[in-house]
Amino acid sequence: MSVxxxxxxxxxxxxxxxxxxxxxxxxxxxxxACLAIVFVLVPGLWxxxxxxxxxxxxxxxxxxxxxxxxxxxxxxxxxxxxxxxxPVAPPGVRAGVVFGALGLILAVLLARWAxxxxxxxxxxxxxxxxxxxxxxxxxxxxxxxxxWLWLFTRPSTHxxxxxxxxxxxxxxxxxxSNQGQRVRRATILGILLIIGAGIYTMLxxxxxxxxxPDWSINVPFxxxxxxxxxxxxISFLAALPAEKxxxxxxxxxGKGFGFREGQIVPFATYKEAVETAIKERQVPDFVxxxxxxxxxxxxxxxxxxxxxxxxxxxxxQALPESVTRRLESQYSQTAYEGLGELVPAFEKELKAxxxxxxxxxxxxxxxAVLVLDRYTLRDENRRADPARFVKVVLPxxxxxxxxxxxSKEDFDTAVEAIEKKGLGTLPPxxxxxxxxxxxxxxxxxxxxxxxxxxxxxxxLAASIWFAxxxxxxxxxxxxxxxxxxxxxxxxxxxxxxxxxxxIVVLVTxxxxxxxxxxxxxxxxxxxxxxxxxxxxxxEADKAKAKTTExxxx
Numbered sequence: 001m002s003v004x005x006x007x008x009x010x011x012x013x014x015x016x017x018x019x020x021x022x023x024x025x026x027x028x029x030x031x032x033a034c035l036a037i038v039f040v041l042v043p044g045l046w047x048x049x050x051x052x053x054x055x056x057x058x059x060x061x062x063x064x065x066x067x068x069x070x071x072x073x074x075x076x077x078x079x080x081x082x083x084x085x086x087p088v089a090p091p092g093v094r095a096g097v098v099f100g101a102l103g104l105i106l107a108v109l110l111a112r113w114a115x116x117x118x119x120x121x122x123x124x125x126x127x128x129x130x131x132x133x134x135x136x137x138x139x140x141x142x143x144x145x146x147x148w149l150w151l152f153t154r155p156s157t158h159x160x161x162x163x164x165x166x167x168x169x170x171x172x173x174x175x176x177s178n179q180g181q182r183v184r185r186a187t188i189l190g191i192l193l194i195i196g197a198g199i200y201t202m203l204x205x206x207x208x209x210x211x212x213p214d215w216s217i218n219v220p221f222x223x224x225x226x227x228x229x230x231x232x233x234i235s236f237l238a239a240l241p242a243e244k245x246x247x248x249x250x251x252x253x254g255k256g257f258g259f260r261e262g263q264i265v266p267f268a269t270y271k272e273a274v275e276t277a278i279k280e281r282q283v284p285d286f287v288x289x290x291x292x293x294x295x296x297x298x299x300x301x302x303x304x305x306x307x308x309x310x311x312x313x314x315x316x317q318a319l320p321e322s323v324t325r326r327l328e329s330q331y332s333q334t335a336y337e338g339l340g341e342l343v344p345a346f347e348k349e350l351k352a353x354x355x356x357x358x359x360x361x362x363x364x365x366x367x368a369v370l371v372l373d374r375y376t377l378r379d380e381n382r383r384a385d386p387a388r389f390v391k392v393v394l395p396x397x398x399x400x401x402x403x404x405x406x407s408k409e410d411f412d413t414a415v416e417a418i419e420k421k422g423l424g425t426l427p428p429x430x431x432x433x434x435x436x437x438x439x440x441x442x443x444x445x446x447x448x449x450x451x452x453x454x455x456x457x458x459x460l461a462a463s464i465w466f467a468x469x470x471x472x473x474x475x476x477x478x479x480x481x482x483x484x485x486x487x488x489x490x491x492x493x494x495x496x497x498x499x500x501x502x503i504v505v506l507v508t509x510x511x512x513x514x515x516x517x518x519x520x521x522x523x524x525x526x527x528x529x530x531x532x533x534x535x536x537x538x539e540a541d542k543a544k545a546k547t548t549e550x551x552x553x
Contacts, residue, residue, distance in 0.1 A: 002013055006524045013073075014440055019090065020090045020092050020093055020096065021096070021153045021158060023093050023096075024097050024152070027093060027100070029098075029099045030084070031098075033220070034081070037077065037356060038073055038447065039448060040446055040449070042066070042073055043449050046062070046066050046069060048071060067166065067453070069368070070166075091159075091166075092161035092162035092164075094170035095102070095161040095164045095170050096161045096164040097415075099161065099164075100129065104107055104148055106142075107145055109217070109412055110144050111140055111144040111145070112219075112220065114137070114215055115140065115145075115221070116142070119220045122221075123374070123375070123378060128375075130221065133221075134187050135222050135520075139383030157493075162171065167475055168253070168474070174472050175472045177472075179481045180480045180482075180485075183480045183481075184471040185342065187471050188471055189461065191466070195459065195467075199456050205457060208451050208452040209452050213450060213451065214448065214450065215448040215449075216444040216445065218443070219442055219444060220441045223274055223440050223441070223442050224247070224440065224441055225372050225437075225438045225440045225441075226251075226371050226372050226438045226440075227369060227371070227436050227437070228335075228437075229335050229338055229434050229436060229438065230337050230436050231384075231433070231436045233381055233434075233436040234295060235383070235405060237380055237436060240372075242294075245293075245372065246266055247265065247266060247267060247295040248265060248266075248270045248294070248298070248368035248371055249262065249263070249266050250262065250265060250368050250419040250499075251340045251345055251367050251510040252340055252341075252363075252366060254273065254364050254366030255259055255363070257273045257276075259366050261344070261541040264369075264371055269274075274301060274366065278361075281361060283305065285303070285306060286300050289304060295370060298337060298370055301367065301368075302336045302338075302340060303336055305362050305365055306340060306343060306365075307336065309346075310339065314327065314328050314331065318350070318355060318357050319353065320356075323349050327345060327349070330345065337365075338369065340368060341369070343363065343367050343368070346363075349416070350363075369438065377436060380436065384433040386433060388407060389405055389408060390408050390411050390431070390433070391403060391421070391434075392404045392406060392411070393430055393431045394417075395426050396426060397418055397421075397425045397426050397427070397428075398427065398428040400428050402537075411430055414428060
């Protein structure tokens, strides 16, 4: 007698879930690596090659070629992923890869959001609390990543991925492809038209052009400030240790040094480039003022190289009057340390006029501004506390100099000493200190470059995939097949009969309109007849209505 023994599949099922989770995790890493290659690595290498061979011109042609190359790379990586996954992937792996990648990106964004708040509190906190909040940010980020990994490897998550994948969303198989083709095609066309209308509206309203051209996220606690205005903190900045002033940001690349606008380079590299540019020039003021201290060196470049050239151009009216007024306004509002930022504007206008001034050697000298850690600049600005220091406005009978920064204690002592002398003496006057400022940038990584192009393309690709998968969903596909079957049972009228029926309908409508108008007008006359008097219209209203009718539009 045979006995049926029921085998337990518990261990096999658990092992299958673990292996699927591991494969999905590897797939997530592969997918993120592919996205980084397509959207970061390929554009970066391509534009570096394009600018080195063609230059900054023909951006449209370069972008078009990049689109073709990026599409080819994406297709190749997609095929490679399919080959690595194999012809028969474990259930739930495809859905796990996609949703796992989305979950990881969400975890990173949430960790960054929490870190932004922590950095905000660290910046406002008294003392050096940066490291404490940095550790807290790392703990929060780690907690989000551990939470994502825990959810990703749960058995219930695997079961959910299997259910989603069973719906056919991650399969390229069609369902009863030879049935209901006309209705399916019409449905696909309708879906694409609706989504396409939304994409067109987004593009026509320039929604994606209002912000940054790339979707990049900043890394907290990596902020650096390009200081283009020293204010009254210049003495504090000059006293900083050299290791805190090791970098500058290029605002005008000059000629022949390979710099790019916005590039951050070591101060020693920039100093060497400037000295090379003026090596054969006679600039005695620069030699006298320039030192190895970064703030003094940058000020010497602006004062002795750029400032005299800009003054000469503005004074001699080398540019049209409107341009001269605009540049003169910008020049008058810019401190010495920020004059380098005006160099591209002057050079552009001179080149547009093909002026000989555009060939002057001063424009070959690179211009830069000092770069400081955001927290270093904060600490130096806090030293310019009005409770500790003041700026002398009018020295009067004191030994101070105009604009001199002195401690509040020394200033109050000088005021008290002068006031004790009695009449005929004037104490010094003071004003608040102005802090240093500049543009702060962070180390960032790009999630999606050129969003005004990539977002519509991604939406279009997703809509095509969505429309095709919807019409191949078993439930919806059977409905469309049944719909076409019913449509095939309809006896459609001939063109001649359709024209006849349309004429009948139109004639009937016209006849009914004329009949109703005639009846309405007849009853109006009859009921407003005085012997009947059902409708009574005052004479004043009749005259007013007649006057209104005679008015010109």
